[in-house]
Amino acid sequence: AKRAAIFSVGAFGDKWYKIATGNGVPSDIFKSELGQPTTPEMVDAALSTGKYDAICITHNETSTGIQNPVEEIAEVLKKYPDVVWCMDAVSSAAGSRIETDKLGVDVLVTSTQKALALPPGMAVCTLSQKAYERTAFVPNRGCYFDLRSIYDTIQKKDYQYTNTPCISIMYAMDLQLQRIMQEGVENRFARHEAMAEFVRSWADEYFSVFANRDHLSRTLTVISNTRDIDIAALNNSLIERGMQLGNGYGDLKNKTFRIAHMGELTMDDMRSITSSIVDILKLK
Ligand SMILES: Cc1ncc(COP(=O)(O)O)c(C=O)c1O
Structure with a gap:
């Protein structure tokens, strides 16, 4: 793994940089003025340096009320097929359309307590094949949030987790997803x-x-x-x-x-x- 380019449009983008550095992931932060989005030009300029193999984008910045132009950013990403795209959709998934596969998002993270309208207690994450393969090159993946080991365990053990999951929220989510399908x-x-x-x-x-x-x-x-x-x-x-x-x-x-x-x-x-x-x- 090389470096992560973290695009911040507010407090939660800044937090992502803190998470990256806290986990020893080499990274640089590219900030927009508060109230402004991450532009496709900013992403292109950073990636054209060849320094990065991952980018982090906040889909919906809860501190400023920005939803980033992810369709345009997806167009830029087509030029950089080796870059893993991570997206924070904590405050937008289930309330705003995000076509994860069509956009080419490799890792999308959300949580139960925002647009899913459940209590907090569980993170929900998608992982593309490309992102899964890349995890093998990441040193010190930690233990509880080691996506590779979580994924492998789920595959091998008939949907068992590596650690004790929040079962109550899983039941709540099962019901809520049915309600969402009923609403359409x-x-x-x-x-x-x-x-x-x-x-x-x-x-x-x-x-x-x-x-x-x-x-x-x-x-x-x-x-x-x-x-x-x-x-x-x-x-x-x-x-x-x-x-x-x-x-x-x-x-x-x-x-x-x-x-x-x-x-x-x-x-x-x-x-x-x-x-x-x-x-x-x-x-x-
Ligand atoms: C966009 C976004 N990212 C991440 C988070 C996660 O924040 P916390 O540290 O409270 O779990 C939040 C919570 O409000 C958020 O809105």
């Missing part, structure tokens, strides 16, 4: 899109949408605190009404706030949180 995947994506559009236009009316318009997340909207409101106080009032928003994440705390529109949430929930904000703050 297309309907599910359309519901997320409709909520996103509603929240964005509400945000434009009373505040402003933080991130680049052309690359907005389908699963949450990050809103600039243009009125300098007390976000913690607003949240306390919302909690009394049985709802909650997210304060800005990390450096964006109090400068932005976040409305989630993912998982089990509905248009009624969006109407209810936005009208409550208007009511509590007496916005005009």
Whole structure:
């Protein structure tokens, strides 16, 4: 293995770099300005150096509300067939379409507690043949998260794991996947899109949408605190009404706030949180 090029558009991309260096993976970080995406040009420029054999892309950056242009990035990747593409889809998988195989994503990671709307406790990961083969060249793969040994064990032992998995979440996931199929995947994506559009236009009316318009997340909207409101106080009032928003994440705390529109949430929930904000703050 050579080096990983990590593209960061916010707190979770930065975290990925921390994970890589913490695991002794040689890597470089390529940051975009907060609210801006990773561009296909940035990926091309990095890969054209020939220094990298892996890239890490955040599909949906939960701290800034960016969804990266992965279709365009996939086009660039066609020029670099030996590069393993890892994607963080923690806050978008099951709420936003990601055609993993068509895009050529080799490792896609998500979690149960975001758009799958389950409790936290399990990571879900896809692994391409190319990525599997590459794992053989990675020294110090650790123990609990050694994907190669997890994959081999699953193959050999009739879906047994290397370590004790979170069985309760697996049962919950089984049920939730059935519910998702009942809703219909297309309907599910359309519901997320409709909520996103509603929240964005509400945000434009009373505040402003933080991130680049052309690359907005389908699963949450990050809103600039243009009125300098007390976000913690607003949240306390919302909690009394049985709802909650997210304060800005990390450096964006109090400068932005976040409305989630993912998982089990509905248009009624969006109407209810936005009208409550208007009511509590007496916005005009
Ligand atoms: C995009 C993204 N990546 C990764 C994570 C994982 O974060 P944690 O360290 O809380 O498990 C999150 C959680 O919010 C996320 O939104």
